[in-house]
Amino acid sequence: xxxxxGPWFLDPLSWLGLSQGALIWLAMSLYISPEIAWIxxxxxxxxxxxxxxxxxxxxxxxxxxxTLYGIALNGILSxxxxxxxxx
Numbered sequence: 777x778x779x780x781x782g783p784w785f786l787d788p789l790s791w792l793g794l795s796q797g798a799l800i801w802l803a804m805s806l807y808i809s810p811e812i813a814w815i816x817x818x819x820x821x822x823x824x825x826x827x828x829x830x831x832x833x834x835x836x837x838x839x840x841x842x843t844l845y846g847i848a849l850n851g852i853l854s855x856x857x858x859x860x861x862x863x
Contacts, residue, residue, distance in 0.1 A: 792827065794843070795846060797821070797851075798846065798849050798853060801817075804816045815854075816853070817854035821850065824847040824850065828847075
């Protein structure tokens with residue numbers, strides 16, 4: 777944990793990094809279809825990459841770490857949608 781930050785679950789930026797990809801996938805699943813939501817990885821990964829770079833630039837390493845977890849979570853959800861679409 778960073779020396780100037782509290783617990784990660786009290787940091788809204790950590791929650792943003794962790795949930796941004798999953799929320800994009802969820803919105804695409806609900807409003808389009810779960811079979812098409814595999815493409816959310818392109819958007820969630822790119823947005824997550826820039827959140828990660830910004831967090832590193834401001835030396836918010838906890839936010840950067842949870843953003844990587846969020847990108848991985850988005851990847852897993854996208855794989856599930858890809859399996860539904862192409863499997």
